[in-house]
Amino acid sequence: MRPHPVVSLAAGITVTLGAVVALTAPTAASADRDDRHRSSYTVGLFGDMPYGDYGRAHYPAVIADMNAAHLAFSLFDGDTKNGSEPCYADPHPEDPANPTPDKAVADATHPDVYKSTLSLFAQLDAPVIYTPGDNEWTDCDRPSTVGGAVSDSSDRLAYLRKLSYPDNRSLGRHKMTVMRQSAAYPENVRFTKGPVTYLALNIPGSDNNFADGTKNGPAAEGQAEYAARNAANLAWLRTGFAAAKAAHSKGVLIVTQADMWDPSAVLTHYADTKAELFRQTTAFAGPVVLVNGDSHSFETTKPLTDYATVNAAGLAGPNVVENFTRVTTFGEAQNHWVSLAVDAQDPNVFTFEQHLIAANIPAYTPPSAP
Numbered sequence: 001m002r003p004h005p006v007v008s009l010a011a012g013i014t015v016t017l018g019a020v021v022a023l024t025a026p027t028a029a030s031a032d033r034d035d036r037h038r039s040s041y042t043v044g045l046f047g048d049m050p051y052g053d054y055g056r057a058h059y060p061a062v063i064a065d066m067n068a069a070h071l072a073f074s075l076f077d078g079d080t081k082n083g084s085e086p087c088y089a090d091p092h093p094e095d096p097a098n099p100t101p102d103k104a105v106a107d108a109t110h111p112d113v114y115k116s117t118l119s120l121f122a123q124l125d126a127p128v129i130y131t132p133g134d135n136e137w138t139d140c141d142r143p144s145t146v147g148g149a150v151s152d153s154s155d156r157l158a159y160l161r162k163l164s165y166p167d168n169r170s171l172g173r174h175k176m177t178v179m180r181q182s183a184a185y186p187e188n189v190r191f192t193k194g195p196v197t198y199l200a201l202n203i204p205g206s207d208n209n210f211a212d213g214t215k216n217g218p219a220a221e222g223q224a225e226y227a228a229r230n231a232a233n234l235a236w237l238r239t240g241f242a243a244a245k246a247a248h249s250k251g252v253l254i255v256t257q258a259d260m261w262d263p264s265a266v267l268t269h270y271a272d273t274k275a276e277l278f279r280q281t282t283a284f285a286g287p288v289v290l291v292n293g294d295s296h297s298f299e300t301t302k303p304l305t306d307y308a309t310v311n312a313a314g315l316a317g318p319n320v321v322e323n324f325t326r327v328t329t330f331g332e333a334q335n336h337w338v339s340l341a342v343d344a345q346d347p348n349v350f351t352f353e354q355h356l357i358a359a360n361i362p363a364y365t366p367p368s369a370p
Contacts, residue, residue: 039194039342039343039344039345040194040341040342040343040344040345041193041194041341041342042069042071042072042339042340042341042342043071043072043073043074043075043340043341044066044069044071044073044074044075044126044338044339045074045077045291045327045329045337045338045339045352046062046066046074046075046076046077046329046331046337046338047076047077047078047079047133047257047329047330047331048077048078048079048133048293048294048296048330048331048332049062049080049330049331049332049335050080050081050120050335051079051081051082051331051332051333052082052084052085054333055082055332055333055335058335058357058360059120059335061335061357061359061360062335062336062337062357062360063123063124065337065355065357066124066126066337067124069339069355070125070126071125071126071339072126072193073126073127073128073129073170073172073176074126074127074128074129074172075129075130075131075200075255075291076121076129076130076131077131077133077255077256077257077291077293077329078131078132078133078134078135078136078204078205078256078257078294079134079136079257079293079294079331080113080114080120080133080135080136081113081117081135082135082332083134083135083139083142083145084144084145084146085113085135085146086104086110086113086140086145086146086147086149086150086151087104087113087136087139087140087145087149087151088104088105088106088107088110088111088112088113088149089103089104089105089106089112089113089156089159090106090112090115091103091105091106103151103152103155104140104145104149104150104151105149110149113136114136114156114159114160114163114164115163117136117164118163118164118171121171121172122171122172122173123173124171124172125172125174126172126174127170127172127174127175127176128170128171128172129170129171129178129189129200129255130164130171130187131200131201131202131255131256131257132157132160132164132204133204133257133293133294134204134205134206134209134258134294136156136160137153137154137157137160137209138153138204138205138206138209138216139153139206139216140152140153140155140156141211141215141216141217141218141222142215142216144215153211153216153217153221153222153225154221154225161186161187164187165180165186165187168180178191179191182232184232185202185229185232185236187200187202188200188201188232188233188236190236190240190243192243192244192247192249193342194342194344195249195250195251195342195343195344196249196250196251196252196253196342196349196350197240197241197244197247197249197251197252197253198252198253198254198255199236199240199252199253199255200254200255200256201233201236201237201254201255201256202229202233202257203233203256203257203258203260203270203273204257204258205259205262205265205294207265207266207267207268207269207270208226208230208258208269208270208273209222209225209226209229210222210223210268210269211223211226226269230269230272233273234272234273234276237254237273237277237280238276238280240252240254241280241283241284244284245284249286250286250287250344250349251286251287251288251289251342251349251350252284252286252287252289253288253289253290253340253350254277254288254289254290254291255290255291255292256290256291256292257292257294258270258292259292259293260273260274260292260303261301261303261326262294262295274304277304278304278305278306278321281304281321281323281324282306282321282323284323286323287324287325287348287349287350288323288324288325289324289325289326289327290325290326290327291326291327291328291329292326292327292328292329293329293331294328295328295331296330296331296333296334297330297331297334298328298329298330298334298336298338298354300325300326300328300352301325301326301328302320302321302322302324302325302326304320304321304324304326305317305318305319305321306318306319306321325350327352330354333362334360335357335360336354336355336356336357336360337355338352338353338354338355339352339353339355340352340353341353
């Protein structure tokens, strides 16, 4: 039998995830028209897979295990391939015979990675809500990808949006109606289900696609894209928390791809998001959970702090925002998933459970003999 350890969060908060989204015009009526009467349900959390041949060999077991759990829906927090694989896509339909030379063009040997992703999501029985990761678009400008098949981040993001968010339905074998922020940002979603309001935002790794000219493509293009999307994300956070209060939600769950607290990464262009998270979370009475991928190892932390130099205990440093919890999902070489259970009767609203798939656990190397 697979080990399914139950983990509880600090400060009495346990974590669960849910995501029902609506892709219609962002009106107050359409934002809340999903099923809000179901007070308890379970949702799957996963991301950063499949990575290369190793991940593709292990991914079917993840899908099978999630299907066996009879989830209400699942939420994928970005990175549908690894960062070194080119961003292969079918030629532009307007010029199929003469694709631009600097694009990673799909062929019989290198299939369209975006269409392959959709075919994998279609194997999941429950609806799937998908927020993009940096490997699908931000990093596509890098000449370091395998074979030097450089594409273009803005081009690939536009292509991803067209394929993955064509209407007001989710992905997955069984679909649900979702609400999207706008035609320009269809990947940003909001919904209320039971006691929780959910938000998904396109906040990728690689410093939020703020290109400095050394990688991730032309600086001017990357910075203009970042500025517009960052403004849209901040507005979506504000309206999302306002909707949660209007719906009398007991909790809020936010999903992004980026690990905005990764000590090994450049984090400069997440400062606006963190400040808005602080303002909105501290003004909300219930628990707030942020789910992200990007770092590939399951953990729960409380990384959001205030801006004090001396905390309430009189010690140097800021105060931890205690009603905010971050959950990072598995990924890359660790091909497992996390379930989140929502219960309106639980004062903490959220609980989560890691699901370790026995077939995907490697044979460990012991230490050398003394």
